[in-house]
Amino acid sequence: MTSVIFIFLRRMRLPLIILILVYALATLGLTLVPGQDDQGNLHYLSFFHAFYFVSFMGSTIGFGEIPYPFTDPQRVWVLVGIYTSVIAWLYTIGSLLTLFQDPAFKRAITFQGFRNKVKRQREHFWIICGLGTTGHALMERLIDNNINVVVIDSKQSALDALELVDYGGSVPALLADMTIPENLVAAGIAHKDCAGVISLASDDNANLKVAVVANQLQDNPNLTVICRSESEDATRNMKSFGTNVVLNPFQTFANQFGLAIHDHQLYTLSRWLTDNGEKSLSEDKAPPAGHWIICGYGRLGKSLETILKKRKIEVTVVDPEPKSHQAPRSCVVGRGTEADTLIKADLATASGIVAATSDDSDNLSIVMTAKELRRDLFTIARLNSFSNDVLFRAAELDLVIRRNEALADRILAIVDRPLVTQFLRLAHQLPKKTIENLMSSIRSNTGGSKPVSWRYSISSDQTPAISQMLAKNSVITIRDLIQQPNTKDKQAIPLLLVEDGNTKLLPELTDQVLPNQQFLFCGTGKARRNSLRLCEDVDLLDQILKPDRSAIPGIRWFFNYQQRAKPGNSSPESNPKNISSNSSSNENK
């Protein structure tokens, strides 16, 4: 608020002084000019009466001449007073209106409003710097997943979209340069509920500056910093400033593609758990492992080539300027839009083609030419501008590279589903057969729609009911957390157990739940709701743990009370011992 008030006072200084002077002189004059009372005696107005008269004269209300009708000398002075005070008022109001129209003042007011909105945040929130295509896609995903966001961008056009679409509640947005520390502070980088900063500007330098500011200014050691970087150099630099995650949009896509070729099962599973798009369980066609042609040796082409070569897959590069792009020697010169270039690049033996240039019409043309020559080819094209999406959909390609969406999906997984990210990283170790079984059980569990995943952290503030039961010595198994009494709903599938940094993939249903463990489950939305109810509902949990007891709360309480009252059953000394023996036996397993 302060800066707005200071601008206001500074700008209003002259009008206010003029107003005070005019009033003071008019009042003073009225007390000095001789008047007459009703008996014709000499009478001077008192300061009180004079100020009263000037007040309604200046505002042109005019209640009449008090306390006695004025003499002519008094009226002459009042005439002077009327014109000067009206002009002074007009000038004051005029300056006030100009001030409110002033761009600097308006900016100060919106900045203030933004800062207050952020200050009032009471839940965890993320700061998104840069609201380009990726930022926008990410913001929509985060809001869909009930995560609060604060947005900074320096372009009005990027923020306009926020006003046009209803995001259910307001998103605090600031039109400002994100590389200026003050703006990041206003966006809440030092706020205690700030979970992290995601910098997605298309300029690596801007992202680097955000990383530096975040590293220097944060009070909160748990702040997560995620940056987008398109060059090796910037990536290393950001890492040196303690940036937690640095993502390269091209590499992110290339890694995914590599996984799709190498282990299509795991790729599909990861799409089920992280993709935000379609709601049904679909399986993409698996890209074949044979010989690939990459048209366009830019950043995407290079990333794809590296990944494919790592997987020992033969690659032919097609590029119009192999020298300036540092293409390999075997590179075929040409754009790839003509049939003879593609034939030269061994299209006859190829199993797939990637059109990775930065020109959408070239990409479409490459893929269409290739398809005419070989119907069975696996076709992939890079989409650069979202406005061409319709064209790419109509072309019936096997895969369209939307690097912005791929990046947004990846960040969402890191931000919202850290355990899913961890699970997918570890899932490489699982045998193929296990993943196949897991996928078929997910499919039958959710009935063909996409599973939701959720996390359970056993702690007294997140799961008070469970902690309370554990403190009372109850034995809770994973089955209890996901099984519901009196419903025929399918139970959820446990994916991961994390305890003190140790992880266990696909834990058994009979495993025991202990404090400070974290679980990852997946299943239907209904199963999630039911399961999360257990966090806080002690009675429900009690009902599950002791299904033989009556379901009527009063009678249940009576039996529980009776049991508690029995001597020896739960004397204070035996409690800690039981807990320790339980936990140690579990560790031995």
Add this chain to the structure above:
Amino acid sequence: MNLEKVVFGFFILLALTVNFGFFVGDIDNPAHHHHYELYAALVISLITTVLKFGDRSQMGAILVASSLVADLQLIAAVVVWGSATASDGSISPGTMASIVSLSGGALVANIVSVILLVVETLLFRR
């Protein structure tokens, strides 16, 4: 020399001197304290307050605060005077004493403001 600085210093000093002029004399003798002087002290003090607006520094904040104190005390003195003379126009020595002591408080605030101005001037280096 800067005209703005001249005006600023002029009004701050004037606020102090006019206020002092009203304050001197026997505390309960109405003949020693003229009401026009009190009026002038109040108007000048108000103008001084507005002149001090808009400086974000610590010194600026204290200057505005001291001016606001002076305003408040002078307004209180004017109100006491107005209500005392409302019925018969004369003023008792007791009322006069309270009016003058209120203006004495404002005088202290004005002295503080002048001291701050002097300190700031001495600290100012080119």
